[in-house]
Amino acid sequence: MNPYENAVKQFEEVAKRLHIEEWIINQLKKPERELAVNFPLRLDDGDMINVSGYRVQHCSALGPTKGGIRYHPNVSLDEVRALSMWMTWKCSVCDLPYGGAKGGVCINPKKLSKTEIERLTREFTGMIADFIGPEKDIPAPDVYTNAQVMDWMQDEYSKIVGKDVKAIVTGKSIANGGIAGRETATGRGGFFVLQRFLERTGTKAERVAVQGFGNAGRNMAKFLTDAGFRIVAVSDSKGGCFKAEGLNIDELIAWKMQNGSVVGFDNAEKISNAELLELDVDVLVLAALENQIRKENADKIRAKVIVELANGPITKEADGILFERGIEVLPDIIANSGGVIVSYFEWLQNLSNTKWNAEKVESELKEKITSAFDKVFDLARLNGNSLRDAAYEVAIRRVVDSLRKKFKQS
Known part of the structure; x- marks a missing residue:
């Protein structure tokens, strides 16, 4: 397809349900x-x-x-x-x-x-x-x-x-005319969404694996480390590294810049991308390519929570399996929206001919993405749906309501 x-x-599928x-x-x-x-x-x-x-x-x-x-x-x-x-x-x-x-x-x-x-x-x-x-x-x-x-x-x-x-x-x-914080916006937004989910559910999380160490994955790993999480595994297109006691993210960033990959870092155990996905961790951050979790490996995933920092890293079939197994997926449609939210702030800054500082960008991003997540979370819990289904329902309903008002009264 x-x-x-x-x-x-x-x-x-969502339209039929609504x-x-x-x-x-x-x-x-x-x-x-x-x-x-x-x-x-x-x-x-x-x-x-x-x-x-x-x-x-x-x-x-x-x-x-x-x-x-x-x-x-x-x-x-x-x-x-x-x-x-x-x-x-x-x-x-x-x-x-x-x-x-x-x-x-x-x-x-x-x-x-x-x-x-x-x-x-x-x-x-x-x-x-x-x-x-x-x-x-x-x-x-x-x-x-x-x-x-x-x-x-x-x-x-x-x-x-x-x-x-x-x-x-x-x-x-x-x-x-760019805005402070745009480079880190996707990673920071994903961090805020995870943080809010853990607050709302009371889920305890410490051990994290990050697949993908480009801009978004690297920045989210940094924010997680600063907040006290332990990053035990990281991977890029060439492979990954694992260290049970936790990886030093600042040193890992420097290593990748020098060597072109995270592979071979600091006496860490070498692992494949496939092995990273199946690690026994609290949080799995998917920041690489699409279709990483499929029906073939969905039953081997051991993380409690998955954050979709990449677009479409979980197939539709795998999504259903993870939901049935009680593994929470924070969907890409909201988890990686930090970039477009901060783009909106840049647009506002340009239209009003003003300058936002980094502190304002961060606080406004946190408020905007947390508020959006709360609406999705509340609807998911109300209907017993996945967070993805709820996110699409919120999104599509808002667009549909606008079209109704413009072209035909509801």
Whole structure:
């Protein structure tokens, strides 16, 4: 099943449970607007290649659309459609005044020089400039795009419209209107969600395993360590390391920067990613790739709580098995929403021409994500559902209510 068909099926299951009208289901199954572009790109050696890209706006019922732009050779229209739909639900569950959007360029940025990536970014921005805007559709970084790419987008868009428009993208550098704490927002948000879950349930947790040691996993491991948790295992794409008495995260970060992997760290035992998933720990943080826990290994998971810091790390079949076994999953739709919440703060900062400090960003993020989690948790406990089912119900109901009010009285 391709990602778009999967996203539609996921939505239809919730819609059926909520008895949503057919016209709304049909509206939300398809994006409101799609733009496909094709343009030539000059390489440093003078050769020309042709590049395809997309920007999809799924739903603007709650406000302007919001979502990242990725540079990846496997980008497809269906992938971008699916990601835009998931962004609608993510923004909605967090009570942000946004709909979902996503963009992508089908190219391998690892084969491009920095100047070629800049030319690519400026060309793509020109192609989609009429489609985006600070109160229409606001891009952000995603796979293989970063603050530098956002700075180029912001600069090119500003040249096109003839004025400096900081709020056209989020995830910019601090010097160019970015916001303090954006780099750590996803990890910090996941930490706040876990912290709130443990408070609400009275669950005792100390031992943690973290799969994935990129930006999100690394930062969450740091926040957990600072809060007194013991990180006993960490892994990246090359393998993992285990130490029962706990890993020194600061030293591990330095080791990975020097050696390119966590493997071989500090006399720790070498383990595989598969072995890390099955460790006897209190909390398992999934911060790597999708489909890591499947029906084949779901019955071997021993963690009490799983935090989905990555997108879609648990398959639908595995989700049902974990729920039946009483293992709590803090779903990606809310657990990794720290990034888009802090992007919202950056957008507000730009629109009001003010500057937020790191303390304000952290306190506002904690309040926003904790409030969103409480609504999801209360509904899950009321209905006896999983936190994922409750999160999708909260998100979809909010969008549906808005559509009803706009187009037909409920």
